Amino acid sequence: MNQPWGPRMYQYDQYDQTIVDERVAQYSDQVRRRLSGELSEEEFRPLRLQNGLYYQRHAYMHRIAIPYGNLRSDQLRMLATIAREHDRGYGHFSTRSNIQYNWIKLEETPEILRKLASVQMHGIQTSGNCIRNITADQFAGVAPDEVIDPRPWAEILRQWSTFHPEFAWLPRKFKIAVSGSKEDRAAVQIHDLGVYLEHNEKGEVVASILAGGGLGRTPIVGAIIKRDLPWQHLLTYCEAVLRVYNRYGRRDNMYKARIKILVKALSPAKFAEQVEEEWQHLKDGPSTLTQEELDRVSQYFVPPAYEKLADTDTSYEKHLLENRAFARWVERNVRPHRVPGYASVTISLKPRDIAPGDATDVQMDAVAGWADEYSFGQIRVSHEQNLILADVKKRDLFALWEKAKTQGFATANIGLLTDIIACPGGDFCSLANAKSIPIALAIQERFDNLDFVYDLGDLTFNISGCINACGHHHVGNIGVLGVDKDGSEWYQVTLGGEQGTGANGARLGRVIGPSFSAEEMPDVVQKVVDTFVEHRIDGERFIDTYDRIGITPFKERVYASRQPAHA
Numbered sequence: 125m126n127q128p129w130g131p132r133m134y135q136y137d138q139y140d141q142t143i144v145d146e147r148v149a150q151y152s153d154q155v156r157r158r159l160s161g162e163l164s165e166e167e168f169r170p171l172r173l174q175n176g177l178y179y180q181r182h183a184y185m186h187r188i189a190i191p192y193g194n195l196r197s198d199q200l201r202m203l204a205t206i207a208r209e210h211d212r213g214y215g216h217f218s219t220r221s222n223i224q225y226n227w228i229k230l231e232e233t234p235e236i237l238r239k240l241a242s243v244q245m246h247g248i249q250t251s252g253n254c255i256r257n258i259t260a261d262q263f264a265g266v267a268p269d270e271v272i273d274p275r276p277w278a279e280i281l282r283q284w285s286t287f288h289p290e291f292a293w294l295p296r297k298f299k300i301a302v303s304g305s306k307e308d309r310a311a312v313q314i315h316d317l318g319v320y321l322e323h324n325e326k327g328e329v330v331a332s333i334l335a336g337g338g339l340g341r342t343p344i345v346g347a348i349i350k351r352d353l354p355w356q357h358l359l360t361y362c363e364a365v366l367r368v369y370n371r372y373g374r375r376d377n378m379y380k381a382r383i384k385i386l387v388k389a390l391s392p393a394k395f396a397e398q399v400e401e402e403w404q405h406l407k408d409g410p411s412t413l414t415q416e417e418l419d420r421v422s423q424y425f426v427p428p429a430y431e432k433l434a435d436t437d438t439s440y441e442k443h444l445l446e447n448r449a450f451a452r453w454v455e456r457n458v459r460p461h462r463v464p465g466y467a468s469v470t471i472s473l474k475p476r477d478i479a480p481g482d483a484t485d486v487q488m489d490a491v492a493g494w495a496d497e498y499s500f501g502q503i504r505v506s507h508e509q510n511l512i513l514a515d516v517k518k519r520d521l522f523a524l525w526e527k528a529k530t531q532g533f534a535t536a537n538i539g540l541l542t543d544i545i546a547c548p549g550g551d552f553c554s555l556a557n558a559k560s561i562p563i564a565l566a567i568q569e570r571f572d573n574l575d576f577v578y579d580l581g582d583l584t585f586n587i588s589g590c591i592n593a594c595g596h597h598h599v600g601n602i603g604v605l606g607v608d609k610d611g612s613e614w615y616q617v618t619l620g621g622e623q624g625t626g627a628n629g630a631r632l633g634r635v636i637g638p639s640f641s642a643e644e645m646p647d648v649v650q651k652v653v654d655t656f657v658e659h660r661i662d663g664e665r666f667i668d669t670y671d672r673i674g675i676t677p678f679k680e681r682v683y684a685s686r687q688p689a690h691a
Contacts, residue, residue: 133194133502134279134424136244143287144241147248151175152234159231176247177233180552184228186236187250192260192278192302193221193505197492200503202243204488210236215488216548217473217481219596220299221259221505222250226552248286253294255285255366259301261309262470262506265425266514268462272304272321272329276422277358280413281319283421284359291366295373296381298366299338311507311623313337313346313630314599316383317365319358329355335365335395336387339593343632344384345624347392349399355418357403359411364403368395428500428515433465437519450525452578453536458521467518469499471511471528472535472543476568479561480546481509487531498524507596508545510538535574541583541653542568545596549589549606550613556589558606558613563587563645570646571653580653583666584623599623601666602652603633604645614639617648619678620670636679648682655681 136144151171158168172178176187188203203223207215210232211225218224228236240246249256258281260274261267281300285291291298303310304321312318318334331353337346353361369383387395444451459468471491474480483491491511495503498520504512516524528534537543544567547553549560564587571577586600597603603618617640621633640648655678660669670678
């Protein structure tokens with residue numbers, strides 16, 4: 125059968141499949157021994173973590189890798205099947221472009237991995253002190269501002285890092301992001317290692333390498349440590365970075381073990397010197413990339429068989445004029461495409477009363493069907509916890525919108541206040557200090573007037589349930605962090621964070637003052653928004669108004685009528 129995705133996504137070769145199948149068999153025996161008592165929980169823990177299995181507050185959580193956020197329709201259908209047969213009918217798409225299942229039984233995990241292996245998926249290196257899932261731009265290959273498609277490079281990094289024996293036990297987890305566009309949609313600057321791809325003056329592909337970015341307990345924006353790195357040396361240079369980190373990263377204190385602490389302690393310049401010295405032992409060695417290897421991987425990312433279309437379509441334009449709701453959805457959820465007559469659609473997983481990033485088995489099956497019908501059988505996952513159909517004909521947008529409405533997936537809120545990024549928080553995660561989901565739902569309920577939210581324009585709202593910052597709260601225009609205060613759940617608010625786009629780098633939000641109770645949070649956010657509306661000039665974005673007036677007016681409004689006992 126000729127599958128709709130054809131040669132347009134990476135597909136396992138016999139070596140890939142053998143490795144994954146052997147891992148499933150190995151893990152199945154490990155589970156058998158754990159259930160029989162041959163292995164203690166202490167002995168089993170590192171084995172299950174190597175396959176993405178955590179124990180959370182109420183049950184096991186299984187995290188499945190979605191490399192650089194790319195899925196085929198058959199893979200999404202399998203994810204729906206697992207949600208239906210092994211969970212409570214839904215999955216959670218995370219800020220790492222992975223999917224998590226929160227209600228898993230240990231004895232069923234080998235079967236879950238077998239099902240995943242049948243569609244070339246796994247849970248390998250989604251946990252532990254290793255190189256985690258490589259992430260990239262959700263609009264890779266189709267964005268008009270793209271200079272270089274990052275997916276072949278992300279795939280090369282994935283293959284290099286998977287089961288790399290030297291980096292299986294790093295001081296701490298290690299995250300890599302790759303971007304090849306003018307606008308950074310992959311949040312490269314807040315990763316342990318970031319790669320910006322571009323062309324030099326000769327038209328050759330080169331990379332700028334960043335190191336030491338990350339959020340969590342000590343949020344830091346990554347620094348460029350190497351410019352104009354020839355593409356042939358991408359792996360050898362990255363290997364040098366990891367060797368320096370592996371050698372000198374702290375192992376005595378897990379809170380100071382990330383590479384960002386090492387880079388900060390040494391200074392980016394000194395760290396770069398050490399990497400350069402290490403690189404001299406690796407440069408031009410076996411890991412040097414060749415054109416043959418680049419071609420081998422790149423063949424899986426050739427453009428699909430686009431039709432030759434006019435950039436405008438009469439029926440599409442007619443629907444835009446006659447249907448205000450559709451026109452609004454197009455403005456917020458549909459992006460330009462580099463091929464005339466096509467567009468990229470972001471399917472919002474943020475309708476009211478649903479935890480951000482959650483999708484049911486029925487919804488996942490539906491999206492897989494839409495992908496087959498409208499987008500060459502492919503789906504993307506963004507770190508903002510939404511799904512993307514990257515290659516939709518403009519003439520099909522209205523039909524897709526009508527179908528999305530039937531599944532609650534047509535909310536026109538991408539980039540708006542209710543397009544909330546949130547971790548699972550204290551409802552599930554054993555590390556969390558406070559719940560994230562109820563706060564997100566309360567904000568959705570408070571700002572349920574889509575006309576008002578739409579008029580506010582671009583405004584990001586991120587929430588994390590603990591200092592690990594899985595919700596990326598530091599880079600939200602409005603950020604919320606759950607904190608523990610004498611056994612109670614409280615919430616710290618930051619303003620002015622930004623992921624960073626174009627020439628503007630990422631930046632971290634500032635704490636506005638003492639924390640708030642859960643009951644106070646909707647009013648707090650309302651006062652922040654009211655301050656923005658009051659001071660906004662000529663349709664400014666929230667971040668522009670914040671830059672112009674500073675944090676003080678927001679603080680004064682929020683704390684003006686607050687009782688001292690809550691401070």
